[in-house]
Amino acid sequence: MALGFLGALAVASTPRADAWATEALGGDALASTSARALERGRFRLSETPEHYEEVDVGGSASAEAFLRDARFGLAANTISVTSKTATGGGPMTLRDIGAVEDVATRLVDGENAASRGRARATLRERFAREKKGVEYYDVVLEKDVLGVRRVIQITLALRVDRDTGASTLYTVRVETDRARYDANERAYRAVADGFEIF
Numbered sequence: 472m473a474l475g476f477l478g479a480l481a482v483a484s485t486p487r488a489d490a491w492a493t494e495a496l497g498g499d500a501l502a503s504t505s506a507r508a509l510e511r512g513r514f515r516l517s518e519t520p521e522h523y524e525e526v527d528v529g530g531s532a533s534a535e536a537f538l539r540d541a542r543f544g545l546a547a548n549t550i551s552v553t554s555k556t557a558t559g560g561g562p563m564t565l566r567d568i569g570a571v572e573d574v575a576t577r578l579v580d581g582e583n584a585a586s587r588g589r590a591r592a593t594l595r596e597r598f599a600r601e602k603k604g605v606e607y608y609d610v611v612l613e614k615d616v617l618g619v620r621r622v623i624q625i626t627l628a629l630r631v632d633r634d635t636g637a638s639t640l641y642t643v644r645v646e647t648d649r650a651r652y653d654a655n656e657r658a659y660r661a662v663a664d665g666f667e668i669f
Contacts (some may be wrong), residue, residue, distance in 0.1 A: 609626050622645060
C-alpha cells in the first residue's frame, strides 16, 4: 500500500525581506520582492512567486492547485499541489512510506522508469524537517526533458484524520529548468518552506 500511495505523486500579497537573485540568463530574475499566498481547505502555499498564475484544471483533475510561470516562454515552469487519500490502512506517518533516503531513491527511480532511462534523473538533495508538529520530506532531483536539464523539487506531507483513520498524502512539485532553479534557489526553496497542511 505504501508504494502505491507514493506512486500517486505526480491571493494575498506578502512582503519578502530579501530580493530574489538575478538569473544568469540575460539578467532575468524572479523579479519580485513579494510573493503570493494560495490557500485551500487543508493546505497553504504562502511563498509563491507573484508571476506564477493559477490555472483552472477543472473538477476532474487530480491537482488541488496548478500554477505556471506567466512570463513569455516559461509556461513549462510549474508549481502543483496534489493529494491522494487512503480511506483506511494507509500510512499514519511519512516514515510509514519509508525513510526520506528511501523515498528519494524511489522518486528518482520512478522518473527513470517512466522515461525508460532517457531522463537520466539524479538526486541533488533530500532531507526531512518538521514545522508546527508536522513532518515534511523535501527531495530535489534533476532530469533531462527534451535535451534540457530540469530540476524537480518535491515536498511531501501527510495529514491523518484521527476520527476516520484516513490519511492524505500531499505533494508539492516545483519544476523548472536547471539554470533558472540554480539562480533562484532561495525563492524556490521558499515555496517548499512556505507549504503547510492543517
